[in-house]
Amino acid sequence: MAAVGGPDRGAGLSADLAALLAGPVVPAARGLLGCLLHAGGVTVRLTEVEAYAGVGADPASHAHRGQTPRNEVMFGPPGHLYVYFTYGMHWCANVVCGPAGEAAAVLLRAGEVVAGETLARQRRPGARAARELARGPARLTTVLGIDGGANGAYLLDPAGPIHLRPPTTATGRIRSGPRVGVANGHDTQWRFWLDGEPTVTPYRRHVPRRRAG
DNA sequence: AGTAGGATAATCT
DNA sequence: GATTATCCTACTG
Numbered sequence A: 001m002a003a004v005g006g007p008d009r010g011a012g013l014s015a016d017l018a019a020l021l022a023g024p025v026v027p028a029a030r031g032l033l034g035c036l037l038h039a040g041g042v043t044v045r046l047t048e049v050e051a052y053a054g055v056g057a058d059p060a061s062h063a064h065r066g067q068t069p070r071n072e073v074m075f076g077p078p079g080h081l082y083v084y085f086t087y088g089m090h091w092c093a094n095v096v097c098g099p100a101g102e103a104a105a106v107l108l109r110a111g112e113v114v115a116g117e118t119l120a121r122q123r124r125p126g127a128r129a130a131r132e133l134a135r136g137p138a139r140l141t142t143v144l145g146i147d148g149g150a151n152g153a154y155l156l157d158p159a160g161p162i163h164l165r166p167p168t169t170a171t172g173r174i175r176s177g178p179r180v181g182v183a184n185g186h187d188t189q190w191r192f193w194l195d196g197e198p199t200v201t202p203y204r205r206h207v208p209r210r211r212a213g
Numbered sequence B: 001a002g003t004a005g006g007a008t009a010a011t012c013t
Numbered sequence C: 001g002a003t004t005a006t007c008c009t010a011c012t013g
Helices: A014-022 A025-032 A070-075 A119-121 A138-146
Strands: A034-039 A042-052 A082-088 A090-096 A106-113 A163-165 A174-177 A191-194
Touching: A014 A025, A014 A034, A014 A090, A014 A163, A025 A042, A025 A090, A025 A106, A034 A106, A042 A119, A042 A138, A070 A082, A070 A090, A090 A138, A106 A119, A106 A191, A119 A138
Parallel strands: none
Antiparallel strands: A034 A042, A034 A163, A042 A106, A042 A191, A082 A090, A090 A106, A174 A191
16 A cells, blocks of 8 residues: 655644544544653654454454453543553553544554653663664553553543643654554554654564464 | 564453 | 464574
8 A cells, every 4th residue: 555645744732633533543543643642751752553443344453343341441432542461461552543432443553762761761671772662562561651550541631641642743654554463354454654763663464373282 | 684482361252 | 272453582594
């Protein structure tokens, strides 16, 4: 799919962000690129995201088979954080999109640490280059100190402990491709990233894990 | 550079 | 009981 969209000049207002998140998930995902997510004393500029649709529409979505205790937040109003635990050790964070009742969300895959780098490095002792700090969905939550306790947090209150702000600088060109690591729906090119950003993760296809023994 | 395997537990069937 | 929207280490070249 060809890259679409030019530079987004001028920082939008928080009201614009709320309207964006209340709309369809794909434009919302694109609009989240370049936004600043602040949590735990660290600020990250989002460089890579993935869109997930609601019930029945997207086999890769956690909401595909309907509401469960885990994905409950996805069914609520937009602008909240959906956090889930996976692979026995990793937390991943999503921004809920669309009107309440429609369970769409945008997975935050990677970002650039723009503030609080000292704290970020303390949380990720193994990281060497700065670009590695929040390069990957579980790394991003680690750097921000996000875990299950942040599930459901409202992101559009600038005074909140975890909040999202519109871009302060022009965002670059947006590119798109297949989503990373999903078992189904890999034909849908719902991964979006900022062209040329070093913090974007390399694409990896889903590889089924064979059980031991 | 790229690939392979292990870690480790909530969630859903 | 199988699967998982991942990451790290170790190995090969």
